[in-house]
Structures are given as C-alpha cells and as structure tokens.
Amino acid sequence: MNYKAIIVDDEKELRTYLKSMLAETWPQLEICGEAANGKEALKMVDAFSPHIVFLDIRMPGLSGLEVAKNIAGLCRIVFITAFDQYAVEAFEREAVDYLVKPVTKERLRQTINRLKKQLQSSPEPPADLARIVTQVLANVQGNKNADQYLQWIKTQHKESVRLIPVEEVDYFQAGDKYTLVITAQGEALIKKSIKELSRELDPQKFWQIHRGTIVNVSRIEDVGHSLTGRGTLKLKNRKDTLTVSRQYLHLFKQM
Amino acid sequence: MKERYETKFIFKYWTNVKNDAIDFIYVVIICTLLAFVVTIIGPIKNFLINFVVSQSFGITIAAIVFWSLLIIRPRSWELLLFIVVIDVCCAVIIGLQICIFILQYFFNIVLDFQANGLGLQIIIGGILFGFFGVYFFITKTRLKYNTEMIKEEKTRSTDMEKENLSANLKVLQAQIEPHFLFNTLSNILSLIDTKPETGKSMLLDLTKYLRTSLARTLPEKTTLSQEISMIKAYLDIHKIRMDERLNYKIDVPDNLELHSFPPMLLQPLVENTIKHGLEPKVEGGEIVIRAAQENNILKIEVTDTGLGFSDLDKPGLGIANVRERLGLLFGEKGRLIIEENNPHGVRATIEMPINEL
Numbered sequence: 001m002n003y004k005a006i007i008v009d010d011e012k013e014l015r016t017y018l019k020s021m022l023a024e025t026w027p028q029l030e031i032c033g034e035a036a037n038g039k040e041a042l043k044m045v046d047a048f049s050p051h052i053v054f055l056d057i058r059m060p061g062l063s064g065l066e067v068a069k070n071i072a073g074l075c076r077i078v079f080i081t082a083f084d085q086y087a088v089e090a091f092e093r094e095a096v097d098y099l100v101k102p103v104t105k106e107r108l109r110q111t112i113n114r115l116k117k118q119l120q121s122s123p124e125p126p127a128d129l130a131r132i133v134t135q136v137l138a139n140v141q142g143n144k145n146a147d148q149y150l151q152w153i154k155t156q157h158k159e160s161v162r163l164i165p166v167e168e169v170d171y172f173q174a175g176d177k178y179t180l181v182i183t184a185q186g187e188a189l190i191k192k193s194i195k196e197l198s199r200e201l202d203p204q205k206f207w208q209i210h211r212g213t214i215v216n217v218s219r220i221e222d223v224g225h226s227l228t229g230r231g232t233l234k235l236k237n238r239k240d241t242l243t244v245s246r247q248y249l250h251l252f253k254q255m
Numbered sequence: 256m257k258e259r260y261e262t263k264f265i266f267k268y269w270t271n272v273k274n275d276a277i278d279f280i281y282v283v284i285i286c287t288l289l290a291f292v293v294t295i296i297g298p299i300k301n302f303l304i305n306f307v308v309s310q311s312f313g314i315t316i317a318a319i320v321f322w323s324l325l326i327i328r329p330r331s332w333e334l335l336l337f338i339v340v341i342d343v344c345c346a347v348i349i350g351l352q353i354c355i356f357i358l359q360y361f362f363n364i365v366l367d368f369q370a371n372g373l374g375l376q377i378i379i380g381g382i383l384f385g386f387f388g389v390y391f392f393i394t395k396t397r398l399k400y401n402t403e404m405i406k407e408e409k410t411r412s413t414d415m416e417k418e419n420l421s422a423n424l425k426v427l428q429a430q431i432e433p434h435f436l437f438n439t440l441s442n443i444l445s446l447i448d449t450k451p452e453t454g455k456s457m458l459l460d461l462t463k464y465l466r467t468s469l470a471r472t473l474p475e476k477t478t479l480s481q482e483i484s485m486i487k488a489y490l491d492i493h494k495i496r497m498d499e500r501l502n503y504k505i506d507v508p509d510n511l512e513l514h515s516f517p518p519m520l521l522q523p524l525v526e527n528t529i530k531h532g533l534e535p536k537v538e539g540g541e542i543v544i545r546a547a548q549e550n551n552i553l554k555i556e557v558t559d560t561g562l563g564f565s566d567l568d569k570p571g572l573g574i575a576n577v578r579e580r581l582g583l584l585f586g587e588k589g590r591l592i593i594e595e596n597n598p599h600g601v602r603a604t605i606e607m608p609i610n611e612l
Contacts, residue, residue, distance in 0.1 A: 011438075011496045017445025037537050058434070060500075061537040082437035101441035148567050154595070160602075161595040165570040168578070184582075185590065200566075223408045225401050252408060 003119060004048060006033040008041040008067065009056040009080065014101070018054060018080075021105060026112045038062025045071045052115060054099075057081045065137045072130035076118065078111060090136045096129065149202035153181055155188040164188070166206070170219050170235055171242060172197055174212030184237060207251050209233065209244040223252050264400040265393065266328055269321065278392060279317070285391075286313035289384060298373065304364060308354045308377060309384075315350035316343055316385040317392075335393075343385040347378055431468055439492050446495075457495050460488035468519065476612075479516040479546065483507055486525050490542065493529055500539025501529075507546040511553070515612050517584060523573030524557045524603045531568065532561020532600055540600065553609040558602040563595060577605070585611055 005022070009015045015034045022029055032048045035041040038061050045053065053075050057064035065087070068077050079098040081087060091098040097111055118126075153164040164183060173180040178189040179197065192200075198208045208214045215233060222234040223244075231244030231252060244252065268274050290305040299305060320342045329335040351374075358364040368374030439461050446454030467485045483505060490503050525542070533540045540560035547554050564570070574593070581589030590606040 010500075011442065012498055013442050013445045013449070013495065016449060017441075020448070039537075060535050060539075082441060083432075083434040101437055102444040103441070150566055151569055152564055152566055154566070157594070160597075163564060163593040163595065163601070165574060165593075167570070167575060185587075220408075220412065223405055225404075252404060 002028055002030055003052060004030045004032045004050040005052040005054060006035060006041070006044050006048060006050045007031060007054045008035040008038075008044075008059070008064065009054075010036050010059045011056075012036070014056070018103060021103065021108055022112075025105060025109050029112075038064070038067045041067050042070060045074060050075055051119065052076045052078065054078050054080060057084050057087060065133055065140065068133045069130060069137060072133060073125060073127065076115060076125050077129065078115070086139060087136050090132065090139075094128075094132045096132060149205075150197070150200040153188075153190060155181065155190055157188070162188070166201060167216070167218075169216055170238060171216060172214040207248070209242060209248045209251070211245065213242055215242060263328075264403075265396045266325060268396050268399065269325060275321075281392070282313050282317045282388070283310070285388065286310045289313075293380075298371065298376065303362065304358065304366070307357050307362075311354035311357060312347065312350040312381045312385070313388065315353060316346040316381075316388060319346040319349070320389055339386070339389050343382055343389065347381040347385060350381060351378065431465070438496065442492075442496055453495060457492055460491045463488040464492065468522065476515045477518045478512065479507060479514050480512040482516050482518060482521050483512075483544070486521060486544070489522065489525060490529075493534075497533070497539060500536075501533055501542070502540075503542040503544070505544045507544075508548070511546050511548060514553070514609070517580065517612075520577060520580060520605065521555060521557070523571075523577050524605070527571060527573055527603070528557060528559035528561060528601070531564065531571070532559040536562045548609060551609050552606050553612065555605045556602060557604075558596050558600065560596065560600040563600050564593075574603075581605065581607065 007015050007018055007022075009018070015036075019031055019034070022031065029052075032050060033044040035044050037059050041053070041055070042062070044050075053071065055064045055068060055077050057079055058081070064079060064081075068079070071077070077097070079087070079091060079096065080101060080103070081098065082101040088098065088100070090096070097114065099107060099111060149166075151166055153166060153169060155162050155164065164181065168183050168185075170182045170184065172194060173182060174194045175189070179192055179194060181188045181190055194208070194212055194214060197214055198206075201214065205217055206214050207217055209231075215235070219235045219238075220233055221236045224232045224234070226232055226243075229246055231249050233242040233244060235242065269278075286309040287306065290302060290309045293305045293309065294300060294302045297305065320339060323338055323342050324335070327334075327338060329338055355366070358366065366373065368377075439457065443454050443457050443461070446457060464485060467481075487505065490501070494501050494503070521544075525544070528542050533542070543556070543558045545556045545558075547556075574591070578591045581591055585607050588606075588608045588611070590604075592604045592606070594602045594604070596602045
C-alpha cells in the first residue's frame with residue numbers, strides 16, 4: 001500500500017529539503033501537500049487525510065503542537081524542531097516520533113523504519129498522542145502563563161502611544177483623576193487606577209504601600225520609620241521618600 | 256497587622272532571660288534614682304523610706320506587667336493598653352502593702368498615711384511612674400524592633416542586588432538563541448544542494464553575525480556601519496528563512512556611517528522585531544531602520560509592522576539591556592523610547608548625544 005504524507009513548516013527551504021530527503025529514503029511515500037502554517041495544515045489534513053504529517057513545532061499563528069492537538073487521532077505525526085528542549089524531552093520519554101533540525105538522513109531513515117512498522121502492525125494512529133500533546137502544550141503555555149501580569153504601561157505622549165516596561169517604573173502615585181507613573185526618565189499619566197494596577201501587577205515585584213501608592217520593590221533602598229508609627233521608604237537614585245501606611249508596614253517585616 | 260508583628264517581637268524579646276535581667280537592672284536603677292529625686296523634692300526627707308517605697312512599687316509593677324503580658328500576649332495595642340492599666344492599678348495596691356510590711360517588719364517604721372493625704376500622693380505617684388515606666392520599656396523594645404527590621408531589609412536588598420548582577424551575566428551569555436542557530440544551520444544544509452549560492456551567502460552572514468555577537472570582550476567602540484552590516488547579516492539570514500514574510504529597509508545617511516557607535520546596541524532591538532513582531536505573525540511584515548542627526552542627538556529608529564506588544568507580553572531582557580547600557584554610557588542623555596507603530600507593530604528609538612560617541 002502507498003502511504004500519503006504532508007509536510008508542514010513555515011520555512012520553504014526546509015520543506016523542500018525534507019521533501020528531497022524523503023524522496024530518497026522512502027520513494028514510495030507520496031507527498032500530497034506542503035503547508036506553511038498551522039491553518040493551512042489543518043485544511044490539508046482535512047482535504048487529503050494523509051497517513052503521516054511532518055510537523056514543525058514553531059510556526060506563526062497556530063503552533064505545531066496546537067495543530068497536533070486537533071489532528072492527533074487522524075494521522076501519525078512526526079514533529080520537527082530546531083530547539084524546543086521541553087518538547088523534545090517529553091517526546092523522548094513518551095516515544096513520540098520527532099526529528100531535530102538539521103535533519104540527518106540516518107535519523108530520518110530510523111524514523112521511517114519505525115513508521116513503516118507501526119503502519120503495518122496497526123493502521124490506526126496511537127490514541128494517546130492527544131494526551132501527550134495536551135500535556136506538553138499545558139507545560140509550554142503554563143510557563144508562559146505562570147506570570148500573566150501586566151508588563152507594559154501604555155501612556156499617551158503627544159500623537160503616539162508610548163510603552164514603558166513595568167520594570168522601569170519606580171512607583172505609581174494616585175492623582176485626582178489619573179495615576180502618575182514615575183520612572184527615572186520622568187513622569188507620565190495613565191487612566192488605570194491604583195486599585196486596578198494592584199490587581200494586574202506582579203505582587204512579587206510591586207507592593208502597595210499606601211492607599212495611593214504602589215512601589216517597585218527592586219527600587220527600594222532603605223526603610224525607615226517615622227514617629228507617628230508609619231514607615232518611610234527611600235528609593236534608589238531618587239530624592240523623594242514614600243510613606244508606608246500602618247496597614248502595609250507588615251510587608252517589611254516578613255522578609 | 257503591624258501591631259501584631261511588633262507586639263510579637265516584644266514578647267520574643269522578653270522571653271530571653273538575658274534581656275529580662277537587663278530590664279530588671281534598669282527597673283532597680285530607675286527606682287533608686289526616683290528615690291533620690293523624691294528625697295530631695297518630696298514630702299518625706301528620709302531616703303531609706305523613699306527607696307523602699309519606690310523599689311517595692313517598681314518591682315511589683317514590672318513583675319505583674321511582665322507576667323500578665325507574657326501570659327496573655329495581646330495582639331493589639333488597645334488590648335495591651337487595657338491590660339497595662341489594670342496591671343498598674345493592682346500593682347500599686349499590692350506594692351503599697353509590700354512596702355508597709357517591709358518598713359514595719361525590718362525597720363520598725365510606721366507611716367501615717369492619713370496625714371496630709373500622703374497615702375493618696377504615694378498611690379497617684381506610683382500609678383503615674385508605673386505608666387511612665389511601662390511606656391519606657393515598651394518604647395525601648397520597639398526601637399530595637401525597628402532597628403532590626405531595617406537591618407533585615409538591608410541584607411535582603413543586597414541579596415537582591417547580587418541576584419540582579421548574576422541575572423545580567425546570564426543575559427550576556429545567552430545572547431545567541433539556540434533555536435536561531437540550529438534553524439539557520441538547518442537552512443544552510445538544505446540550501447547546499449538546491450541553491451548553493453544562497454546557502455553560501457547565508458553561511459557568510461551567519462559567520463559575520465557570530466563573529467560580532469560571540470566575542471566575549473566586545474571592542475568598546477565600533478562604527479555605525481559595522482553595526483549595521485552585522486544587522487544586515489542577521490536580517491538576511493531571516494530573510495532567507497522567512498522569504499516574502501520579511502522585508503527590511505535600512506536608511507543611514509552617508510555622513511553617519513563612519514561615526515563611532517557602541518557595539519551590539521542596536522541588535523537587541525532588531526532581534527525583538529523578529530522575535531516578538533514578525534516571526535509569530537502569519538503575514539509577516541516590514542522592518543525599517545533609520546538613522547538621523549537632530550541637532551546634537553543621534554537618533555536611530557527601528558520600526559516594524561509586526562504583532563506589537565500586548566499588555567502581558569514580557570519585554571524581554573534585550574530592552575532592559577539596551578536601556579541599561581545607554582544609561583551607563585550617556586547618563587540621562589541616552590534614551591530608549593518604545594512606541595506603538597501605526598497601525599501595527601512597534602517603534603523603538605534610541606537617542607544619544609552625538610559628540611559623546
């Protein structure tokens with residue numbers, strides 16, 4: 001029986017290269033399509049129902065792992081990656097087929113032999129691939145989502161919108177209508193309130209120290225106390241001091 | 256919240272026998288001084304009597320306050336104050352009995368407490384000095400707490416600085432992305448048979464890029480055209496990979512080409528345009544690099560039409576690195592401004608004083 005395959009990679013040269021290598025090592029294999037991104041890949045799987053999909057992991061739009069999640073039960077998948085340590089470890093552990101770039105002929109031959117054996121012994125694709133891919137995806141995304149905190153402060157500056165990385169903010173101070181963003185470079189106004197900011201910023205890096213103040217912890221140079229029982233903060237490279245109200249003083253104890 | 260930690264600290268301080276001994280000596284010394292003062296200005300001119308009275312009051316108050324606080328361990332100042340008030344009142348009455356007993360039993364002295372309201376004077380005096388004493392000891396411990404708090408905060412911030420430093424070192428070492436390297440090598444390999452000329456030029460570009468970015472000790476100054484040629488190599492590599500998804504334009508006036516320029520300052524910004532902007536965008540886009548001189552400022556803009564930064568996208572270490580180096584090299588005159596590009600993407604602008612380059 002002749003098997004059908006598609007190649008999915010956003011880089012044209014690499015598709016061509018893999019195609020020529022496959023023509024050499026497995027001439028009977030029919031390459032019925034080449035896709036340059038995840039969406040195209042899904043369409044082709046739908047149209048050609050191939051037996052095998054050679055699937056690059058890093059692609060614009062839908063990633064290879066996301067595509068795999070959708071087509072896991074429909075065909076056999078051989079992942080291709082240049083350097084995705086976590087995915088490779090998981091594939092190795094779970095005996096999922098994968099190729100590393102640059103693809104060598106020897107490695108490709110091994111993979112093909114394994115594929116041939118699998119296809120002959122059981123024509124149905126393995127059922128647990130979806131589970132493994134979901135796991136890898138959860139881990140890759142988990143790493144990303146672990147700190148889903150505000151990273152950029154967007155401020156209106158004349159005609160344009162400026163982006164300030166939150167790391168560069170010394171502190172936020174509530175004003176009448178707006179919130180003042182104070183950085184080493186200067187000050188800017190944003191519409192977000194202190195309340196919203198305290199929800200969105202990483203609590204490890206930004207502490208609310210007063211009803212109207214959030215401070216970047218890494219900028220704190222010294223903590224002192226005033227006679228009224230409040231705390232005072234001195235910031236690095238700044239002359240102004242900030243007041244820590246009683247309510248938030250405990251932050252400076254448990255460290 | 257704060258009270259809890261502070262009162263906790265006070266109790267912790269007082270569970271140490273050495274601290275207790277020191278505080279006891281304080282009590283004795285203060286009471287002795289008090290007896291002196293009262294002998295000079297008070298109604299009874301007998302030091303012995305004043306000494307016995309003040310010691311018995313002082314030690315009783317100290318003992319009762321000490322034990323009641325350590326047993327109850329109040330968590331707020333209000334409760335603490337309440338306990339202290341009751342303690343001092345009880346202690347004064349008990350102390351009075353003790354001093355009457357000691358004076359009578361050991362020294363055979365009987366005080367007439369009815370005369371001239373002497374008893375009332377002693378009780379009021381005892382209560383006042385009792386409160387004063389308790390206030391003194393609690394304040395003393397609180398000050399100790401604050402000093403310790405500051406000390407802890409200081410060690411913590413030095414720890415943090417050390418961490419930052421090692422993080423910075425890591426940034427410098429991890430500048431070449433393994434993904435980029437392997438992908439490029441794999442492209443070159445695939446081009447050798449089909450398009451050897453393109454493969455060759457890609458290999459040359461990679462060499463040029465590696466030579467600049469791998470060098471452990473970068474030369475302090477290169478020229479702008481050197482930096483640009485390295486960036487061209489970097490972009491050409493991506494151009495082969497991404498094909499029509501990547502277009503770029505570089506516009507540097509001739510008179511600026513040979514101007515000196517800090518190495519690897521522009522590269523992180525260009526890398527960002529690819530990594531965050533164009534590579535993840537299906538349709539790709541365009542990068543424009545433009546240098547210009549305005550008065551005494553050299554301005555270099557890197558604009559892309561990629562995905563742009565969402566609120567939650569990590570800025571990446573490249574941007575922080577560039578800003579840090581600009582600060583080190585030019586102080587406040589070196590600036591990096593990041594803006595949204597209309598309608599898509601990001602524009603990063605570096606500004607630096609041209610005569611300090």
